[in-house]
Amino acid sequence: MENTMEKMIAAKRKERGMSQLELAEKMGVIDKAVSKWERDLSCPDIASIPKLANMLGLSVDELMRAKEDFEKPSKMKTANIVSLIFRALCIAMGVAVVVLAVLEELDEKSAFLMLGIGLSCAGLALFEK
Numbered sequence: 001m002e003n004t005m006e007k008m009i010a011a012k013r014k015e016r017g018m019s020q021l022e023l024a025e026k027m028g029v030i031d032k033a034v035s036k037w038e039r040d041l042s043c044p045d046i047a048s049i050p051k052l053a054n055m056l057g058l059s060v061d062e063l064m065r066a067k068e069d070f071e072k073p074s075k076m077k078t079a080n081i082v083s084l085i086f087r088a089l090c091i092a093m094g095v096a097v098v099v100l101a102v103l104e105e106l107d108e109k110s111a112f113l114m115l116g117i118g119l120s121c122a123g124l125a126l127f128e129k
Contacts, residue, residue, distance in 0.1 A: 005063065006040040012056035013038075026055055086125035093118030 013023050013034075020038070024031040027048060036042040044052050053063040093114045100106035106114075 004040070005043070006038050008058070008063065009034075009052070009056065010038040012058060016055075016057065023055065027052060083125045086121040089121040090118045090125065093121070 013020070018026075019031075020034040021031040024034045027034070027044075029048075033042070033044075037044055049063060050060050053060045056063070097106065097111050097114050097118070101111065
């Protein structure tokens with residue numbers, strides 16, 4: 001089972017043979033609230049966490065840790081985002097130089113500066129991997 005709060009709520013509810021409506025009634029909420037919890041569209045109210053954990057046969061720590069683990073950004077995702085930004089800047093600088101050169105709105109010094117920035121970003125994108 002994937003260790004996220006929404007997956008854990010759904011799996012534990014099903015293990016206990018409860019429908020969303022049954023869990024909702026026991027929690028004092030509507031079944032749409034449980035559905036939203038299980039689809040990660042909302043989270044249970046903080047005051048109801050102990051009751052929910054108990055109904056699912058979990059400790060509060062287990063239930064909360066699932067959400068915490070889910071929310072931690074991975075280093076790989078961060079590296080991919082940084083690399084994507086550098087590649088996008090590289091492309092943007094190249095396109096800007098071409099467009100401005102075609103429009104004859106670019107002096108030589110600015111062109112080299114923009115190309116330098118683009119090449120630096122390309123190098124950083126490669127270095128990030």
